[in-house]
Amino acid sequence: MRNENARTVFSQVVPLVACKPLSIFFFCLLLMALAQPAFAQSTVPAAPASGPWYVDGTAGADDPACGTASAPCASMQAAIDLAASGDTILVAAGAYTYGGESTCTQSTGAPSVVCVLSKQVTLRGGYPSGNWDVNDPVQYVTTIDGENKNRGIFLLTFSSSAASGLSMEGFTVRNSYGGAIAKRPGQDGFFAYGGGLFAENASSLQLKDMTFIDNQAVGSNRSAGYGGAGSGGAVSLRNIASATLENVLFENNQAIGGTGATRGGVAHGGAIVAFKSNLTATNVIFRTNLAQAGSSAGDGEDGGRADALGGAISFQEQSSGTLSQVTATGNRAIGGDATVHAGGGFGGAFEGEQATVTITDGSIRDNLAQGGNAQNGWFAAGGGVMTINSILVVNRVQVINNVAQGGNGASGQFGAPNGGGLTVTWDKDGTISELTMTNSIVAANRASAGQGAQVTGGGAGGLWIQATDAVIDHSTIADNVITGADGQTGQGIWIMNAGTRRGANVTIRRSIISGHAGPVGSAVEIIKGNTLTFDSGLFYDNTWDTTATNPNLGGPANAGVVTGQDAMLQGDPAYMAAGASAFDYHIKAASRARNQIASNTLPVDFENEARTDGRSDFGADEYVATRSPLRFASFNADLDSISLQWDLDPDAGIQVDHYRLTDSYLPGATAVVPIIDVLDIGLQTQYLLSDLQPYVLHQITVDGMDSSSAVVVSTDPLSIITTDHQIYLPAARRR
Numbered sequence: 140m141r142n143e144n145a146r147t148v149f150s151q152v153v154p155l156v157a158c159k160p161l162s163i164f165f166f167c168l169l170l171m172a173l174a175q176p177a178f179a180q181s182t183v184p185a186a187p188a189s190g191p192w193y194v195d196g197t198a199g200a201d202d203p204a205c206g207t208a209s210a211p212c213a214s215m216q217a218a219i220d221l222a223a224s225g226d227t228i229l230v231a232a233g234a235y236t237y238g239g240e241s242t243c244t245q246s247t248g249a250p251s252v253v254c255v256l257s258k259q260v261t262l263r264g265g266y267p268s269g270n271w272d273v274n275d276p277v278q279y280v281t282t283i284d285g286e287n288k289n290r291g292i293f294l295l296t297f298s299s300s301a302a303s304g305l306s307m308e309g310f311t312v313r314n315s316y317g318g319a320i321a322k323r324p325g326q327d328g329f330f331a332y333g334g335g336l337f338a339e340n341a342s343s344l345q346l347k348d349m350t351f352i353d354n355q356a357v358g359s360n361r362s363a364g365y366g367g368a369g370s371g372g373a374v375s376l377r378n379i380a381s382a383t384l385e386n387v388l389f390e391n392n393q394a395i396g397g398t399g400a401t402r403g404g405v406a407h408g409g410a411i412v413a414f415k416s417n418l419t420a421t422n423v424i425f426r427t428n429l430a431q432a433g434s435s436a437g438d439g440e441d442g443g444r445a446d447a448l449g450g451a452i453s454f455q456e457q458s459s460g461t462l463s464q465v466t467a468t469g470n471r472a473i474g475g476d477a478t479v480h481a482g483g484g485f486g487g488a489f490e491g492e493q494a495t496v497t498i499t500d501g502s503i504r505d506n507l508a509q510g511g512n513a514q515n516g517w518f519a520a521g522g523g524v525m526t527i528n529s530i531l532v533v534n535r536v537q538v539i540n541n542v543a544q545g546g547n548g549a550s551g552q553f554g555a556p557n558g559g560g561l562t563v564t565w566d567k568d569g570t571i572s573e574l575t576m577t578n579s580i581v582a583a584n585r586a587s588a589g590q591g592a593q594v595t596g597g598g599a600g601g602l603w604i605q606a607t608d609a610v611i612d613h614s615t616i617a618d619n620v621i622t623g624a625d626g627q628t629g630q631g632i633w634i635m636n637a638g639t640r641r642g643a644n645v646t647i648r649r650s651i652i653s654g655h656a657g658p659v660g661s662a663v664e665i666i667k668g669n670t671l672t673f674d675s676g677l678f679y680d681n682t683w684d685t686t687a688t689n690p691n692l693g694g695p696a697n698a699g700v701v702t703g704q705d706a707m708l709q710g711d712p713a714y715m716a717a718g719a720s721a722f723d724y725h726i727k728a729a730s731r732a733r734n735q736i737a738s739n740t741l742p743v744d745f746e747n748e749a750r751t752d753g754r755s756d757f758g759a760d761e762y763v764a765t766r767s768p769l770r771f772a773s774f775n776a777d778l779d780s781i782s783l784q785w786d787l788d789p790d791a792g793i794q795v796d797h798y799r800l801t802d803s804y805l806p807g808a809t810a811v812v813p814i815i816d817v818l819d820i821g822l823q824t825q826y827l828l829s830d831l832q833p834y835v836l837h838q839i840t841v842d843g844m845d846s847s848s849a850v851v852v853s854t855d856p857l858s859i860i861t862t863d864h865q866i867y868l869p870a871a872r873r874r
Contacts, residue, residue, distance in 0.1 A: 230266065252283045274309070290334060354373045357395045365445075369406050374412075403476075430449055438479045445511065465501040471487060484520075498532070513549065522543040545623070553590055611646070636669050645670070841854045
């Protein structure tokens with residue numbers, strides 16, 4: 140994963156190398172261990188040779204004959220050791236802890252509550268004790284508890300030809316501790332992986348209806364050299380061909396780098412780290428997870444710095460992640476402190492390095508990437524998401540109120556922030572960096588410099604796009620800010636090159652860029668060596684829209700190539716409730732962004748609502764009227780009259796010259812042809828119908844008319860009976 144002898148420069152994040160293979164000696168020990176029986180010989184008849192197998196921590200007992208419905212095992216490990224590859228194990232509710240060394244745990248060198256070695260098994264929790272016909276993981280909670288000293292689950296495969304893997308459903312994994320495996324050679328002897336679950340070299344992993352809470356992967360503290368890396372507080376995936384997550388919660392998990400003599404250990408993935416693995420996750424929540432790099436009383440730079448990568452997930456080289464219906468809130472990636480050179484914080488929620496990451500239907504809010512403190516503080520990049528040398532696809536995602544906070548420098552440089560919302564960058568020949576963003580909102584994010592004596596740059600309150608090919612379509616970039624130091628720029632977006640090696644090429648179309656104020660910088664900053672193309676869209680309330688029209692910071696002569704800016708409209712997008720605490724970037728009916736495209740473009744907006752009216756709106760939101768903008772505010776009937784009041788939504792942007800009231804009713808019990816009264820009532824918004832017959836059903840509609848008496852807006856029909864049973868029903872207004 141991270142090469143501990145490679146240097147980290149600027150916002151560069153360098154991949155880890157894969158762990159070294161096991162020595163021949165250790166592999167021989169493994170074969171001898173596997174040859175030993177898992178249990179002592181017994182005269183009790185053996186359990187059936189095929190599943191399903193049964194586990195009940197309350198009523199079961201571990202013996203060679205356990206595993207039947209009537210005589211379940213007491214531990215999952217006993218059933219796993221008895222099961223053949225492909226078998227299913229049903230587990231009753233209860234808390235399961237480490238029960239002592241088994242052949243599997245002895246072979247791996249790591250005490251784990253559940254250990255699966257070179258076989259394929261299915262574990263299904265949520266059964267009541269003694270009843271295998273009912274499955275309800277919510278009511279019958281089945282817990283794997285590491286007691287803050289043991290790993291929860293270890294899935295390991297030594298043979299590449301084995302059909303190995305694990306499927307789990309209906310478990311809570313908590314308080315598990317993944318420390319370094321001392322018997323392993325090289326970095327694996329002091330690096331830590333997967334406190335809740337460590338999966339290595341398996342063909343498949345499926346997790347469904349599960350919770351990972353309060354698990355840790357903690358790298359070793361070392362008195363010489365650098366500290367051990369902590370990777371995947373909840374789950375570590377290494378060389379997993381297919382990992383699938385569905386309905387999984389990750390909360391308060393931590394990847395912690397160890398302290399070191401020269402620098403602290405790196406931290407990857409507060410919840411998950413993936414290395415050379417393919418992950419698909421649906422309906423997954425990441426809440427308050429932490430990647431915290433280790434500290435050091437030494438210089439802080441030893442073949443790299445103590446960086447923290449991915450408060451929720453870190454996708455390392457040759458990995459792919461497909462995340463849908465994902466929520467990430469309150470996650471943190473915090474670089475390590477040192478004497479001279481601190482570490483960086485990269486990707487408060489998600490981080491990718493030489494990876495492909497796709498996020499669809501997501502909410503990424505209130506996450507933090509923070510650089511460490513030292514004589515020279517270090518960088519923070521991507522308060523929500525950061526990728527380097529990767530492909531990032533973002534569709535229908537809200538990136539809101541995230542922070543990239545540079546570290547403090549005691550007497551030297553402060554740590555600069557790169558992208559309060561997202562950072563995409565490149566630094567390695569032979570790799571690519573691409574961003575595709577559609578139907579997304581990047582708003583109210585903050586890039587904030589640390590304290591220090593020297594300015595080192597940084598900026599981009601919303602998006603930092605460096606040496607990347609990017610397309611931003613039907614998106615809303617609003618109210619992002621930069622704080623903490625002069626010299627930073629790109630309040631909304633900063634587009635820049637990587638020296639002379641590679642520039643950025645960015646297209647922004649059908650999007651809104653608004654609310655970026657600053658005395659110096661532009662909403663979209665683009666420097667020489669880069670290109671920016673606008674293809675329709677809306678600017679509003681920016682001090683300077685782009686570098687091409689900003690006289691500061693070298694003026695237009697310092698700008699990259701900008702085309703299409705003259706075609707951008709100016710006007711109020713009329714957000715529902717922008718800014719804290721609502722952060723509501725729906726547009727109102729009067730928005731300047733409405734109906735600006737003479738065709739339907741993307742089929743849906745950021746909430747998956749259809750763009751079907753034939754004239755799509757700029758930005759992430761397609762305006763949809765939830766009720767008619769003209770509606771009855773109140774109505775009341777008595778025996779011979781009906782009183783009415785209506786109002787016109789002031790945000791609708793509709794001009795009414797006069798109102799018309801239509802009343803349709805049957806005058807008597809034998810009448811078959813309704814009477815229709817049509818009344819022109821000017822601009823008054825209330826009316827009393829009097830001298831009516833009792834107990835007659837009236838259907839009433841009010842139309843708003845323009846000066847040519849064409850109907851421009853109408854109420855929904857109101858059905859009401861003249862009666863002496865009094866009732867008053869105020870109309871509920873919903874936006």
